[in-house]
Structure formats: C-alpha cells, structure tokens
Amino acid sequence: MSYEERKKELGPDDNSERLNINLLRYMWEASPLYFKESYHTYFRNLSIFKSFSDNDIRIFTTYLHRREFEANELIFKYGDSGYGFYFIHSGSVSIQEPNGEEIVNLGEKNFFGELALLEEGHRRPATAVASGPTVLLGVFKPDIDKMLESHPVLGAKFIHEAAMILASKVGYMTKEIMTLRRKIELLEKKN
Amino acid sequence: MKKNQMVKIYLFFAVLISALVFMVYFPRLTLPLGFSYILYLMINPLTSKVLRGNNQQRIIYSLFFTACACLLVIPLVATLYNAETDFKQLLKHIPELRVKLQFKYIQFRELFLDKTGVKLSLDPVTYIMRNVESQGANLLSSIPSLVSSVLEWMLLVPLFLYFFFKESKTLKIKFMEFIPNSIFEKTYVLFSQFNTKFGEYIIAKFIEATILGSLVTLGLMLVGFPYPFILGIIAGVTNILPYVGPIIGFIPALAVALLSQNPDVSLVSVSIIYLIANAVDMVLVFPLLVSKIVNLHPILVVVSVLAGGQIGGAVGMIVVIPMVAFIQLLFKEIYQDLNAQ
Numbered sequence: 001m002s003y004e005e006r007k008k009e010l011g012p013d014d015n016s017e018r019l020n021i022n023l024l025r026y027m028w029e030a031s032p033l034y035f036k037e038s039y040h041t042y043f044r045n046l047s048i049f050k051s052f053s054d055n056d057i058r059i060f061t062t063y064l065h066r067r068e069f070e071a072n073e074l075i076f077k078y079g080d081s082g083y084g085f086y087f088i089h090s091g092s093v094s095i096q097e098p099n100g101e102e103i104v105n106l107g108e109k110n111f112f113g114e115l116a117l118l119e120e121g122h123r124r125p126a127t128a129v130a131s132g133p134t135v136l137l138g139v140f141k142p143d144i145d146k147m148l149e150s151h152p153v154l155g156a157k158f159i160h161e162a163a164m165i166l167a168s169k170v171g172y173m174t175k176e177i178m179t180l181r182r183k184i185e186l187l188e189k190k191n
Numbered sequence: 192m193k194k195n196q197m198v199k200i201y202l203f204f205a206v207l208i209s210a211l212v213f214m215v216y217f218p219r220l221t222l223p224l225g226f227s228y229i230l231y232l233m234i235n236p237l238t239s240k241v242l243r244g245n246n247q248q249r250i251i252y253s254l255f256f257t258a259c260a261c262l263l264v265i266p267l268v269a270t271l272y273n274a275e276t277d278f279k280q281l282l283k284h285i286p287e288l289r290v291k292l293q294f295k296y297i298q299f300r301e302l303f304l305d306k307t308g309v310k311l312s313l314d315p316v317t318y319i320m321r322n323v324e325s326q327g328a329n330l331l332s333s334i335p336s337l338v339s340s341v342l343e344w345m346l347l348v349p350l351f352l353y354f355f356f357k358e359s360k361t362l363k364i365k366f367m368e369f370i371p372n373s374i375f376e377k378t379y380v381l382f383s384q385f386n387t388k389f390g391e392y393i394i395a396k397f398i399e400a401t402i403l404g405s406l407v408t409l410g411l412m413l414v415g416f417p418y419p420f421i422l423g424i425i426a427g428v429t430n431i432l433p434y435v436g437p438i439i440g441f442i443p444a445l446a447v448a449l450l451s452q453n454p455d456v457s458l459v460s461v462s463i464i465y466l467i468a469n470a471v472d473m474v475l476v477f478p479l480l481v482s483k484i485v486n487l488h489p490i491l492v493v494v495s496v497l498a499g500g501q502i503g504g505a506v507g508m509i510v511v512i513p514m515v516a517f518i519q520l521l522f523k524e525i526y527q528d529l530n531a532q
Contacts, residue, residue, distance in 0.1 A: 062360065065367055065379075073196065073372060081528065083380045140376065142383030149236075 039064065039137060042089060046109060048161045056154050063143040069130035077127045082116035083141045085162065091134025096127045105131060114162045117144055199371040206369070223344050227351035231359070232390030233397070238356070289320045291450045381521060389513040395480040396509060400427035403472050407440075410464030414457070417447060426468065431508050432496050437469045487516060 010016070039061045043049045049057060069075060069091070076082065078098040086093075092107045103126060106112060116122045117139075139158075148155035214221040296316045304310055370378050404427025411419035422444050429440035444465065448458045487495075492512065499511025 065364060065375075067372055067375065069372060070195075075372070076376070081377065081524065083376050140379055140383075142380060142387075145383075 051157060059151055059154055063139055063147055065138045067136045067138055069134045071130060071132045073130045075128040075130060076124050078124055080124045082113060082122040082124045084138045085113045085117050087111045087137045089135040089137050092131040093134060094129045094131045096129060098127060114165050117141060117162055118166060203369055203371055223347040224351055227348050227355060229393055230352055231355040232386060233394045288450060292316045377524060384520060385517045388516060392513045396431060399472060399476050399480055400430050402476055403427050403430045403468055406468040406471060407464060414460045416461060441465045
C-alpha cells in the first residue's frame, strides 16, 4: 500500500503514524553511542570556519585535543617553544606581558597562538594564564602535518584561515604603528 | 606550581615508569607488540597516501604500493627459501671446513715460528669451530620453542596491527589527556617527531638492506660463487651496522673464497662485487634514503650502534639510531629553552 492510500484510509487529521522527531532525538541522545562532547556547533559559530563544510568541521574536530585548566593555571609562558593553536571552549584566558601585566582577556569563542602553526621555531611572545576554570581545544603542529598529509584540502583551508587571521593582525599593528609615529612626530614638533 | 599540578606530573611519570617495567618483565607480550608498532609505523604513511584523493588515484596508489611490496617481498621469500638449502650445504661442509682451517692455521703457525722464533700456543680454530658446532646444536634444540613463538607471533602481530590501525588515533588522544598541561605541548611534539622519524628510519634501513643483499646475491650468482643467498642475507643484515657493517659482511665471503679449491671462485671478483654493492649503497641508497632522516655525527652513530648491539642485540642496533636522534632532539629542545630563559 502506498503512502497516499494509507493516508486516505486513516483520514487527514490522524497523525498516529507520524514520525516523532523529539522521541527519536531523545532515544539517540540516551544511547551509549551518542557522543556528547561534540564540538560541531561551537566551530560552526566561529567566523574562521565560515568556508568549512559540516564534513570539514567533523574531520577537523578529530584532530583536536581537549585541555582543562584550573583558575590561574599557566597555559604557556613568554619565550616557550610554541606548537599549538588554542580555541577557548569555555572560561577565559588572560594574555600577559612577562612582568604579569595583562594585555587582553579573551573569553569564550576566542582563539590564540595561531603564529605557532605558521612559524618554524616559534617562541611565545606573551604569557597565557587561565583566568578561571577553562577548557581549551588545541590543534598542534604535528596534527596540521598529518592533516595536510591525509586531508590536504582541509589542511590548506585551515592554514589559509590562520594566515588570514595573522594578516589582519599585522594590518592592525601597521595602522597602530603609523598612528603612534604620527603622534611622536607631533610631540617632537611641539617640543 | 600548585600542589595538584605537581601530583598530576608525578602520577604521569609513575604510570610511564610502571609501563616500562611491565614491558621489560613481559617480553613475550611486549616484543610482538613492539614489532606490530614498528610495522604500523612503516605502513601508516603509505595508507594515508592510498586513502587520500579520488577513487582513481587510490587505485593507482594501491597498485603502485602492491607492486613495490611484491618487488621487495618476492626476492626476500625466494632468498630465504634458497638460504635454507645454502645453510644445509654449509652444515654438511663444516667438518671439511674445520680440517681446511686447521691445516691453514698450522701452516701459518710454522711460518710465524720460522720468522719470529715465537711458538704460538693458542688454538683458535678448535675454539671457534667448537663454538660454531655448539651454537648449531643449541639452534637445533631450540627449534620447537622457536616454532611455537613464531606461531604465537603469527596470531598476535596481525591482531595488534589491526588494533593499531583501527584505534591508534583515539588511543593517542586518550593517552595525551593524561599528560599534565605544563609539559603537554613539548611531550606531544617530541612524541610525534619520534614516531615519524622512527617509522621512516626503519623502512629506509629495510629497503637499504634489501637492495644491498639483492645486489650481492645477484653478483655472486653471476660469477658462480657458492652460497650466494646466505651471503646476500649476511651482507644485508650486517649493513645495519654503519661503517664497520660492510667489512663484517664481507668476512664470510672472504673465508669461503680463501678456503675454496674451486678454480671458478676468485677472490678478486668477489671483492669487486662487494665493492660495487657497497659503493651503490654509499653513493645512492644511503644519501637518498637514510641520511636525510637522521642527522648524527658518524662517531656518535658507530658508538650508539655498538652500545645498542651490546644491550639489545640485532634489534638494539636498529632501534638505537632513531633513539639517539630523539635524545639529541630532546637535549636541543631543553638547551634552547634554557637559553630563552
């Protein structure tokens, strides 16, 4: 019997055989196969993953390392060899100068350390400390090498995005330097 | 550093040391496990090449690697099969060899007495031949246990290999979760570098030994020299030992050539074959395959291989080079960190 014939037989208002999506969802989430630590939604909302398909994000998340930090725990310090790019999943991170003075406090859905993936022999230019209980999702240089080996298009896309972040930061810094230079020139003229 | 962070570090190292102790005390399990891991490291780079790209590329890559594997495995199996015949022939000739060696040694002792006036009281030939015979007898008596361990390995190695391929990524991420935050980045990067270098080194050495062994076997077969297969294997295996390996590999062929009364067996032709095979290895194979992987000082390589051989035999000789390269990397990292501070 076709779907249309069955629908005619039951009548237009009878929804007894309709698929209950909510029930299915409950059953799926209650099953032991359901992986609760899915980062898909988190990355879908990040601007740098705009050009990534859902499948790209799914593959990318398999390379991630979840790291949990306590309040005031050191993530890395100024001058350390750097190999990781971190996404703040929950909590916040304080980026500090070597003397402990805070430069910026980054909250959820922010990221830091992208230079470590692009520069050979990179040294951390600042210290990062967890401001409170924090969960970071890190991707490291060996992971990127493996990604480029087994998923080259995805790896190239990710490196491209990391380079774009860096380019925008360099652009911002250039503007800042030019403004400061103009200010210094003005001050010199006044004196 | 907070107290619980210190506890995490101590706990991590305690687990690591316990695992190492377990590995040392249960070689029956850890040896096949280690062998499977080495095989996994050797095959894994090839699988990622096969699996990437479209279906057509996958088929081409699969055919290419199957052809390469056949090119490597078929001569290896043929050599091993023929080596058994060579070995049996060699065993038959041992008493004859003993008499010949004894005769040559007596001649040498008399010559030495004439020239120097000193009488040699040592009898190294008897000592060496007695050792060879006792080792042969030991080998024969240990055949049943050897067969049972081979059967055990035949069951365990594919099983471990399957789990390494299926679960290695998940297992690695789970294992990494136990590493304390303060040492995570460095440990992870060093661990990954070691894995890559180790796999590359083992596969490069395996290919190098196969090429050298095949060249020696082919050359000896061409000139009609006896025991070409067993001498080829010896040349390939001893090649693991850098610098002195080729000389050690040449000694059995030299002994056979000196003791043989067959006019077809010429010492000059055998020496030329070994020279050509080692020149091909030194000029082509080693620079293209091995030297790019580990960048160690030649003296350090020789000392490490000798120490590795002393500690872990043939396996120790192979494993020690990437281990030393890793330790060098570790020290470099620590030194750079100290400098940065």
